[in-house]
Amino acid sequence: xxxxxxxxxxxxxxxxxxxxxxxxxxxxxxxxxxxxxxxxxxxxxxxxxxxxxxxxxxxxxxxxxxxxxxxxxxxxxxxxxxxxxxxxxxxxxxxxxxxxxxxxxxxxxxxxxxxxxxxxxxxxxxxxxxxxxxxxxxxxxxxxxxxxxxxxxxxxxxxxxxxxxxxxxxxxxxxxxxxxxxxxxxxxxxxxxxxxxxxxxxxxxxxxxxxxxxxxxxxxxxxxxxxxxxxxxxxxxxxxxxxxxxxxxxxxxxxxxxxxxxxxxxxxxxxxxxxxxxxxxxxxxxxxxxxxxxxxxxxxxxxxxxxxxxxxxxxxxxxxxxxxxxxxxxxxxxxxxxxxxxxxxxxxxxxxxxxxxxxxxxx
Amino acid sequence: xxxxxxxxxxxxxxxxxxxxxxxxxxxxxxxxxxxxxxxxxxxxxxxxxxxxxxxxxxxxxxxxxxxxxxxxxxxxxxxxxxxxxxxxxxxxxxxxxxxxxxxxxxxxxxxxxxxxxxxxxxxxxxxxxxxxxxxxxxxxxxxxxxxxxxxxxxxxxxxxxxxxxxxxxxxxxxxxxxxxxxxxxxxxxxxxxxxxxxxxxxxxxxxxxxxxxxxxxxxxxxxxxxxxxxxxxxxxxxxxxxxxxxxxxxxxxxxxxxxxxxxxxxxxxxxxxxxxxxxxxxxxxxxxxxxxxxxxxxxxxxxxxxxxxxxxxxxxxxxxxxxxxxxxxxxxxxxxxxxxxxxxxxxxxxxxxxxxxxxxxxxxxxxxxxxxxxxxxxxxxxxxxxxxxxxxxxxxxxxxxxxxxxxxxxxxxxxxxxxxxxxxxxxxxxxxxxx
Numbered sequence: 001x002x003x004x005x006x007x008x009x010x011x012x013x014x015x016x017x018x019x020x021x022x023x024x025x026x027x028x029x030x031x032x033x034x035x036x037x038x039x040x041x042x043x044x045x046x047x048x049x050x051x052x053x054x055x056x057x058x059x060x061x062x063x064x065x066x067x068x069x070x071x072x073x074x075x076x077x078x079x080x081x082x083x084x085x086x087x088x089x090x091x092x093x094x095x096x097x098x099x100x101x102x103x104x105x106x107x108x109x110x111x112x113x114x115x116x117x118x119x120x121x122x123x124x125x126x127x128x129x130x131x132x133x134x135x136x137x138x139x140x141x142x143x144x145x146x147x148x149x150x151x152x153x154x155x156x157x158x159x160x161x162x163x164x165x166x167x168x169x170x171x172x173x174x175x176x177x178x179x180x181x182x183x184x185x186x187x188x189x190x191x192x193x194x195x196x197x198x199x200x201x202x203x204x205x206x207x208x209x210x211x212x213x214x215x216x217x218x219x220x221x222x223x224x225x226x227x228x229x230x231x232x233x234x235x236x237x238x239x240x241x242x243x244x245x246x247x248x249x250x251x252x253x254x255x256x257x258x259x260x261x262x263x264x265x266x267x268x269x270x271x272x273x274x275x276x277x278x279x280x281x282x283x284x285x286x287x288x289x290x291x292x293x294x295x296x297x298x299x300x301x302x303x304x305x306x307x308x309x310x311x312x313x314x315x316x317x318x319x320x321x322x323x324x325x326x327x328x329x330x331x332x333x334x335x336x337x338x339x340x341x342x343x344x345x346x347x348x349x350x351x352x353x354x355x356x357x358x359x360x361x362x363x
Numbered sequence: 364x365x366x367x368x369x370x371x372x373x374x375x376x377x378x379x380x381x382x383x384x385x386x387x388x389x390x391x392x393x394x395x396x397x398x399x400x401x402x403x404x405x406x407x408x409x410x411x412x413x414x415x416x417x418x419x420x421x422x423x424x425x426x427x428x429x430x431x432x433x434x435x436x437x438x439x440x441x442x443x444x445x446x447x448x449x450x451x452x453x454x455x456x457x458x459x460x461x462x463x464x465x466x467x468x469x470x471x472x473x474x475x476x477x478x479x480x481x482x483x484x485x486x487x488x489x490x491x492x493x494x495x496x497x498x499x500x501x502x503x504x505x506x507x508x509x510x511x512x513x514x515x516x517x518x519x520x521x522x523x524x525x526x527x528x529x530x531x532x533x534x535x536x537x538x539x540x541x542x543x544x545x546x547x548x549x550x551x552x553x554x555x556x557x558x559x560x561x562x563x564x565x566x567x568x569x570x571x572x573x574x575x576x577x578x579x580x581x582x583x584x585x586x587x588x589x590x591x592x593x594x595x596x597x598x599x600x601x602x603x604x605x606x607x608x609x610x611x612x613x614x615x616x617x618x619x620x621x622x623x624x625x626x627x628x629x630x631x632x633x634x635x636x637x638x639x640x641x642x643x644x645x646x647x648x649x650x651x652x653x654x655x656x657x658x659x660x661x662x663x664x665x666x667x668x669x670x671x672x673x674x675x676x677x678x679x680x681x682x683x684x685x686x687x688x689x690x691x692x693x694x695x696x697x698x699x700x701x702x703x704x705x706x707x708x709x710x711x712x713x714x715x716x717x718x719x720x721x722x723x724x725x726x727x728x729x730x731x732x733x734x735x736x737x738x739x740x741x742x743x744x745x746x747x748x749x750x751x752x753x754x755x756x757x758x759x760x761x762x763x764x765x766x767x768x769x770x771x772x773x774x775x776x777x778x779x780x781x782x783x784x785x786x787x788x789x790x791x792x793x794x795x796x797x798x
Contacts, residue, residue, distance in 0.1 A: 155428040158451060158478060176479045180432045181454040184487065191510045191540070194456060194487055272487065272509055275539045275563060277610040288610055296637055297584075297608055300503065300533020300556045303637030319637065330503025330532060335481040 009038035011062045013082040015132060022126050022141040022150035027062055027086050030148055035088075035116040035123075040065070042228070043112055043212075044219050046205040047241040048257040051342040053175055054163060055089040055124065056106040058116075061201065063228055069201075071231040073239065074283075077201050085129040085198055090121045090143075091161070098122060098145070100162045100170075109211040118147045124159060125177050126150050129187070129198055136196040138183035154180045163340060173327075173339040185336045189265045191272040199265045204239035204282070241282075244348060255352035256282060258345055262334060278309055291320050293360035299323075302331045312356035321350055423447045434460045442496060444469040452480025452501075458489045458511075464496025467520035467550065474501040475524075482507045482532075483521075486514075494518050500525075501532045505554075508538040513797060516546045523553030527576040529633045531555040535577065539563055540612075543795055547571050555633060556640055557582035558599070561589065563613055568793055569594065578634040579604045579643065580625075583654075585615040590793040592622045601640070601647035602628040602667065605654045608639055609677070609691035616655040616697075619790050620662065625649055627666040632713070642680035644669040644713035653677045656697040658790050666707040669717060670731045670765075674698055674756055676739035679769045694741040696750070699787040701759035705733045720773055724765070732763030732778065738770055757785040 009026045023029050027041050037043060041062045049057065063069065067080035079085075091101030101122055108116070123143035130137050141150035142157060156179030163171045178185065187196040200206075203220065210219045220238060223229035232238070241257040242249040249257075259267075264281035266273035276297050279289045288294045291309030296302070296319055304322035311317040323333040324346050332338065424447065430440050436459030444465040449472060455462070462484075464470025474483050483501035484493075489511040497520040498505040505521035508514050521535035535551035538544050539562040549572045551558030558577035561567050567589040573596075574580030580596035582604040583589045596602035602625035605618050625648045634641040643650060646668030651657050652675050664671035677693040709731030712721050721731055736756065744750055758764050764780040767773055 154432050155425045156451065174478050176451065179428050179454065181428075181456045182452075184456050185454070185485075188456075188487065191487070194510070274612065275509065277608075277612075294610055295608060295639070297611065297639070298533065298537075298539065298556070298560070298562060299635075299638060301529075301635050302533075303635045303641075305636035307637045328502075329477070329479055330481045339479065 009036060009041075011038035011041050011084070013062075013064060013084050013130060015082075018139055018152055018154065020152045022128075022143075025084060025086075025128060027084055027128075028058065028060055028088055028126065030118055030123075033118050035112070035118065035121075037112075038062070041086075042223070042226075043109065043210070044201070044206060045109055045208065045210050046200045046261065047208045048205070048244045048254075048261045049106075049200070050261050050337070051345060052089060052337050053161075053173060053340045054103050054342075055091060055175075056108050056121075058086075058088040058090070058108045058112065059200065060086045068228045068230045069223070071203070071229060071233070073203060073237075075202065076198050077203070077206075077229070079131050079198070079201070081131055081133065083131040085201070086126055088123065088126040090123045093120060093122050094164050099160060100164055103163050103165045113211055113213045123147050123150070124175060125153070127183075129196070136187070136198065138180060138187060138196055140177065140180065140183070142177060153177060156180075156182065171340065176337065176339065178336060182336060185272070186265050186334075188272065189268070190270045191274060192270070200261070204241045205261065207235075207238045207240040208243070244345065251348070251352040251355055254348055258349065262345075266334070291318075292356075292358075300330065301328070302326075302333075304331070308360050310353055310356070311360050312358040313354060314359070315350040315353040318353050321346070321353060324349060424449050424451075428453060431455045431457075436460070436490070439463060442470050442472075446471045446473055448476055449474050449483070450476050450478045452477070452482050453484045455484070455486045455488055455491070458491075460488065460490075461492040461494070462496070463492070463494050466495050467497050467518055470496040471499055472496060473499045475499065477502045482537075485509065486511065489513055491515070492517070496520075497522065499523070503532045504534040504537050505532060505551075506536050507534065508541055510540045511538075512542045514538050514541050514544045515797070516544075516549055518548045520550040521552070521554075521558070522550070525553075527553050527555075527630060527633055529555050529635065533557075533638075534560045535574075536560070537562070538567075542566055543797070544568070545570075545795055545798065549573075550575075551580075552576050554578065555635065556638055557604070560584065561586050563611055563615075564589075566793055566795065568795055568798070573597075574599060574602075576630060578630075578632060578640045580628065582606060582640070583615065583618050584608060584639075585611050585613055587613060587615055587617055588793050589618045591618065591620045594623045595626070596623065596628060597626040598630050599628045600630050600632045600634070600645045601643040601650050602626075603649045604640070604643065604647075605649075605651045605657050606639060607653040607655075607677070607691075607693075609693075614655075614692065616657075617790055618654065618656070619658045619660075619792070620649060621658070621660045622662065623649075624663045625665070625667065625671070626663070627668075629666070629668045629711075639680070644673075644717060646670070646708070646711065646713050647673050648708065649673070650675070651695050651698055652680065653693045653695055655692070655695065656790060657695070657699070658787075659698070659700045660702040663704045664706070664708065664733070668708055668710050669712040669714075670735035671705050671708045671733045672700060672703075673735045673737075675735075675737040675769075678739050679737040692741070694739055694744075695756065696741070696744075696754040697787060698756040699759070700734065700757065701786075703760055705760070705762055708733065709735075716773055717767075720767060720776060724776060732765050732780065733760070734758055734762055734764040734780070736764055736766050736779070738766045738768045738776075752785065753787065755785055755787070756783060757787050758783040759786060 064082040070078040094100040142153035157177040159175040244254040244258040267280040482504040492515040494517040523531040533556035554577040557579035558574035580599035648667035648671040
């Protein structure tokens, strides 16, 4: 039952405890030097995704046979008991050593449809979210040096890596694997209940095409067809975030999509960052609560000597821009999950702030 | 089942697996025989494994993290005497846990080599007690408790050991959006914002602490019901601050500040521009900003060189009128000052406006009076040309009060002590069920 020589993966849910190996779950694994998914494990992607030091992410969801998720228009889909969601963080390798990783666009879907060989990548960690009787549980695994399996890593870790760009620029950074309790820093989206929830699988993030083995189709269409999503209205009613990196999109839509997936799990009325009074979720209109001419509350060093979260037209005077640009632990935002600056996104956010009309008049 | 599987595998991180494995056993309801057997097998398998721990201290990091992960309500996590090094932040999410050291100078959690994390210890749990230990040199906040009821912080020292600096972390002891909070017999030194900062909370007692070399010694912000007494605030930029900020879920009111010693809080403001405390003039003893129903009595206020007591509005500290929350009341109202002992102070106010004002009114060798009021009064609340008695600022102490006339650009400052002799209804004390 626990043999390593089993030739294929069989997805399963585990109702309690912390299984010591990722392979115990049978969802995602490495067989014959390739990253593979078990049958009925659905890979998916998000319209805009959380930045984690340019890590590539392979996301999957699996529901027990015969069960289905229930449609929710704004919140995360209601997944059935036993659901297992995985997110595998990895980097393309360079030719030199384990510690050097390449900065490149995430093409997990395309690779998976072809051949996601482990020779070309370095697998760092896989995080599991499993829906149990007691609620969602988060269980992190760290990939071994041989890249054959990942082991339970509840206490977290710091992985020293060097990011290499196409032009050969190198930057050392500490990739931070959060400990189990820190999962709630992002996934405890309600500061009162503190219960864990998935963040990505919401309609507005999932409503996009994915490059599956056979064809490129809309993910939600596919889930409906496969019978693993119930209660969905006509697709014309589905919300949709843009891909913030798509230059064809309006800056406002790009900025809101980026701030939604990177910030709003904490920065919402219910989230743990509501202490700041800054709400970056899609429901908050563009006003003081979204940062416009809003005074910081407990930003400390994070202000960067600036007075307001967002000063329309003036990115260099906006605290929000400063905190996205920073890599200092008590200055940067998000607080957890990054050590590098997301250069392209910061540039987009700067353009957006620059485009905003008005200014902040000091009374 | 897992045990046998583990034992058969050759893995480089054997030690980690043992720890993880022991955690699992606990969850599996203590299968004791299996535990003993497989632990022996595992340990045997680890023989000769290269121990890659740099120091015994940093090894403790992982053990404490595991303790925090595995904690169940009712647990007491005892941390022995010693200095323990951490390179990342800690987090507790379980209700009903006590973390206890052997003393604030004996059990030291040092974050001098911290690489990641915005605080030393982050707690998102209720019924939490932290006592008898020190948290030193965190990159950001030392202790943050975000949401939770029944929080006790006792005999804890938080300190940036290289002295006060803008590079120090922002907050020392930082409960926010908490209810029923006791902070006592603790020490906060060197925070680049506030040493002891209670934000957006309810029902709070802060007593018998020492706050030194912070920008704000003790700050109560947007909090409803706080008793601050028996503390020593000295060598901060501002000693004790009672603040309200806009755009937050609750406005603060009902704070009693009494029996404190607030002495020589004259350290230059080393806070970050843009933060609420960055506008605090060095030499502020007790400072009320835009808060209501504050009672300041029986304190000893000594040598605070801008003024021993300052009562002001967020209007003076400069914010955007156009974008501030519509219903935010920036006026400090129902403030009562009585029975305090004053000595010295007011000689060398901080900031050009105040320096000029002092010089113009009191001359080179003169001093500001003990109470400084910026002069903002909400005329919309006037009844028959004046504020209703219950909303007034009452200075019962026989000390002089300077109305700085900030609303008119400091053009007509005046001494108004005699006009402010009045009394208010005393506030009810805060009661904590667990006291």
